[in-house]
Amino acid sequence: MVGKQRILIVDDDENIAELISLYLTKECYETMMVHNGEDALGAFESFKPSLVLLDLMLPGIDGYQVCREIRATSSTPIIMLSAKGEVFDEVLGLELGADDYMVKPFDSKKLVARVRAVLRRFSSSQKAEPEKAETPEEVVEYDGLRVSLTNYQVIHDGKIVDMPPKELELLYLLASNPDRVFTRDRLLEQVWGYEYLGDSRTVDVHIKRIREKIRDHEKWALSTVWSVGYKFERR
Numbered sequence: 001m002v003g004k005q006r007i008l009i010v011d012d013d014e015n016i017a018e019l020i021s022l023y024l025t026k027e028c029y030e031t032m033m034v035h036n037g038e039d040a041l042g043a044f045e046s047f048k049p050s051l052v053l054l055d056l057m058l059p060g061i062d063g064y065q066v067c068r069e070i071r072a073t074s075s076t077p078i079i080m081l082s083a084k085g086e087v088f089d090e091v092l093g094l095e096l097g098a099d100d101y102m103v104k105p106f107d108s109k110k111l112v113a114r115v116r117a118v119l120r121r122f123s124s125s126q127k128a129e130p131e132k133a134e135t136p137e138e139v140v141e142y143d144g145l146r147v148s149l150t151n152y153q154v155i156h157d158g159k160i161v162d163m164p165p166k167e168l169e170l171l172y173l174l175a176s177n178p179d180r181v182f183t184r185d186r187l188l189e190q191v192w193g194y195e196y197l198g199d200s201r202t203v204d205v206h207i208k209r210i211r212e213k214i215r216d217h218e219k220w221a222l223s224t225v226w227s228v229g230y231k232f233e234r235r
Contacts, residue, residue: 004030005119008049010040010066011081012058016104020053023108024115037061041069049076051119054098056082064096071097075164077118099166121165140175142220142234147172156214163213166191167206171214174222174232183229203230 007029011017017033024031032047034040037058044052052070056063067078080101099118102111138150146155149172154161163171169191174182182190184200192202207230211222223233 005050011055051077
């Protein structure tokens with residue numbers, strides 16, 4: 001029997017944490033609640049969650065620092081939470097490695113949908129299927145670059161590149177449609193695949209990350225089309 005997926009809830013408001021736990025328990029997730037950053041780091045090690053719901057404003061170590069500490073050793077999905085009216089720097093959160101964010105108060109169904117979507121993407125990225133024959137639709141190759149959706153793997157100049165699911169999916173979409181210009185909104189729609197509360201800076205952050213990991217080649221490049229969006233350009 002497959003065990004329940006575990007959700008670590010980190011929120012200094014105990015009532016909100018209890019409510020979130022209730023939502024997720026109803027959906028058959030196992031939950032643990034902690035109320036400050038220091039306890040969150042300890043619980044992450046002992047509870048070994050499948051996903052972390054991480055409040056931004058915490059006593060002591062804040063959510064940004066907790067995210068940074070977790071990302072130093074783990075790729076476990078993180079959804080950041082912020083109360084309406086709080087200053088939330090989405091770009092900073094994404095730069096530190098958060099997978100998504102939500103603004104409180106939120107609808108229970110939307111919360112569960114986000115959790116499922118992030119877990120599904122993460123699960124897909126962890127599954128390697130070497131016995132399955134890859135089709136052209138699942139793999140794109142250029143000189144010095146291979147992007148596979150079959151096993152969520154990027155190889156650049158002969159080396160495997162560590163790339164989270166959304167970065168890989170974004171790169172794959174662009175590379176499988178060479179020379180086609182995608183607007184930021186279109187990329188959000190196709191890669192994230194659900195109603196996203198952020199803005200187009202999300203795409204910019206992920207493009208920046210990809211560019212830090214793979215260099216442009218003499219025969220191809222990840223190009224910016226100013227004031228419009230991005231394209232994978234063949235030279």
